[in-house]
Amino acid sequence: MAELRTEEFLVNMGPHHPSTHGVCRLILTMDGEKVVAIEPVIGYLHRAIEKICENRTYPQCTPLMDRFEYVTAMATEHVYALAVEKLAGLEVPERAEYLRVIMVELNRIASHLIFWGVTAMDVGAYTPFLYGLREREDIMDLFEITCGQRLTYNYIRIGGVSKDIPPEFVPKCREFVKMMWSKFSDYEGLLNGNPIFLGRMKDIGVLTPEAAIAYGASGPVLRASGVKYDVRRNDPYSVYDKFDFEIPTQPNGDCYDRFIQRLDEMKESLKIIEQALDNLPEGDIKCKVKPKLKPPEGEVYSRIESARGEMGVYIRSDGTTKPMRVKLRGSSYNHLMLVPEISTDVLIADVVAIFATLDIIMPEVDR
Amino acid sequence: MDLISHIKNLLLGLGIAGKHLGRHAITIQYPEQRYDIPEGSRGIVVLLSDKETGELNCTACELCMRACPTAAIRIDSHRDENKRKVLDQFIVDNALCCFCGLCEEACNFSALKMATKYEFSTLDKDDLTWDVKKLQEVGLDVDYVDTRKKKKPKPAKPVSDKQASTEPAAPAKDNTETAAEEKPPVADETVADKPADTATEAADTPVAEPQPQPATDVTTPTEPTEEKPPPSPEAPTETPVEKAIPKTEDKKEGDQTDASA
């Protein structure tokens, strides 16, 4: 009998695939169910945001920033506003900074809720996704009464925020925080101890601290590998140095740790929101900014801790109303490059879990 | 023992899912039930009309057009015999609009607003481009706070064009308003004339900045102005622009207090 011939085959996972969170394409070289090699292909969501920014005035770029990373649009606006303020030397009122912090932290929770639901969905549990979105809706409602939009806020502006919070915001926000604290028991009960979930997540896609640092990973992915690094703590911006919060870390750096890490971070964000609501100062919400803002010549890089990791904006100004060059740094890009690195000796189902727990969002990769 | 704790956790999950089974749905049945849109939510751009006269508040100052990051707004205007601006056409391409609200904030005359309306789906993409009639019609029942000067416009007095050019924004508005009362907007000047109009008369317009269209990568009717207008007009207009700034700020403050009240 002739020897059986076996061969590896290529599977195109994406750009249209239920679990690639947008339009990422992973070229999988498979040996049966085993994945031999992964090659991510990006660029399907390229909208040339950086280039468009060069043709827009500084205030006009803010709506574009919403589209850079739309799951935590507040954070993107925040980092851009910080960069331009640094460039133009603007003093932001303290109340505005507090409002920014509240919004960004709320948005971080919203993003982690989506992560929580989507990760559960990617390993096959459908229901948590809806529970996650249910709580996220409340956050969106808070945003809508504040700035009038639910996804692309255009709220954090250069020099402050666009509108003051309405009087009903603070009680509603407190109510939300209280409600959110009570939901964690459901969240943890649904998945955290589930043996199927543990089997799918434990010891899958282990990311060592060395590899994480070498690949420039940041945010929850880095912290889940045990590296205690958070831009909010290590390079405080805005008013984050006034808050008391923990930087949670996890020991193993596997998928399960990355999953738990987000749950822990939600709790810390809730703590920050509580403190910010307690200490919310009165005052202006925006400093005087000329409509035709012309920052002096120069360059600036500002960075913040977004829900996915370090997010940065580099702006070079030539003294006109429009930036000469804008470069956006999204942490998803680095995290996507981790997928081939940590997917060694895995099955196709693990690739999905790894991809999900890295919380990659494609607009941030492709820009 | 592992097995027992595993079974316990599995049952716990089932319990949580089962607990939700009896709860009421949190979603709504959309066309019949509707979500309460909070005041201040940003929906479709509409043009506002004066509550008393029913005329449009718009003075064709083109500030919103300039503020728009996606060039969704197009304004056509012409000068009447008194060199006052008359609005001919106000076009919003809702397909381009990104609902950022910058136009609303740029407007000093309570002329346009992002209403809390959101339903404008059509089967034809062209139907998303709304002209002045449609925008006014949709905006008729939109409540707003009039932040313009409360006093009625003075009777139209002949203003020489040189005087008008040096005056700041407010009188210009009055002029245009009276002009609008006298004469309904007629498209006697074609769109094609418009860029030339802007280029030559930029120095005369009080609020107009001879800034090229911000959205250079989007095709706009004012594309010809892309050929850098002479830098000289920028200097004379610097003063009116500077004057307009505190105005914008004041207006915004007023808006917020009203919204929060």
Place this chain on the structure above:
Amino acid sequence: MISPVFAVGELDGLFRWLNELLVSIGLPQPWQDVIMYAALSATVFGLLALIALFLVWWERKIAAHIQQRFGPMRVGWHGWYQTVMDALKLLQKEDIRVATRDKVVFFWAPVICFVAAFSAYVCMPFGRGLIVADLNIGILYIMAVTTFTVISLLMAGWGSNNKYALLGGMRSAAQVISYEVPMVVSLLAVILYVGSLSMVDIVESQSGWFNWFIFRVPFGPIAFVTYTVAAIAEANRTPFDIPEAEQELVAGYNVEYSGMKFAMFFLAEFINMFTVSAIAATVFLGGWNGPWLPSWVWFMGKTLSMVFLLMLVRWTYPRLRVDQLMEFAWKFLVPVTFANLILAGILKYLGYWE
């Protein structure tokens, strides 16, 4: 010749009337049988199609309510005939056939899947006397016929000439064959105790108060749990739905199917779910036995409770990975079920709980 016995008023009268009619027009005996069986099959087929459509609607409703949504609400009261409309829509849809398909295999896969799913009901006791044919090898027949599904899934995976479909087909072959073992062995424990393969005998041995096998004998609960787990896998449902794992293989074996062919796979899946639940109800929960209510109500009630459990599990748990699935079958379920079988044998030999 096994003669069909229908004992519910109207239906029974109808069949008697049909039989008399056939006799009166003087058809030869074989033709009479053929027509009678065709009429019976049509009845069961129609009933099952209705059940399948109902189950689709029910599943959507349960999923929606677990997730605090409404689910289908538009077509009829709470969207009760939504699935009928969906089926009509699927009928009208274009049957897209991949150019590179294996023509014969691609065509026959859904047909076999559909037929295999339905033919299990030849000896399913819906109630006292409500059985098409009480075969003396009833349960063996059901297990044998439902296993045909795996061939169809493999055919679908191969015939589609799609890598996702192929992976799905291979997975389903591995999965269904693996879980067939614990499933049959856990049923064997009961069969051993009853001493008959006939479905009617199994049900009748459970008549009386709390004589259901799940309560009556110590190996009952274990066999029930192992059977349920294996049955979920057999019906390709979460947490064992790896053949069509949406997040991994998009739709698995039926990724290239559309229109009515897809509907056949889809309905067959729900019929399979009903089959495994019905077997559980018959073998472990006493089948049609129960006080006061008509026998078929008890049968349907027990079966639908099982279906409900399966649905709750479906919408709660994550999916196992393919290697964990096989490990679970061979390293846990098979030893447990065999130990259970030995326990049942010993108890039978010692004559306890007769």
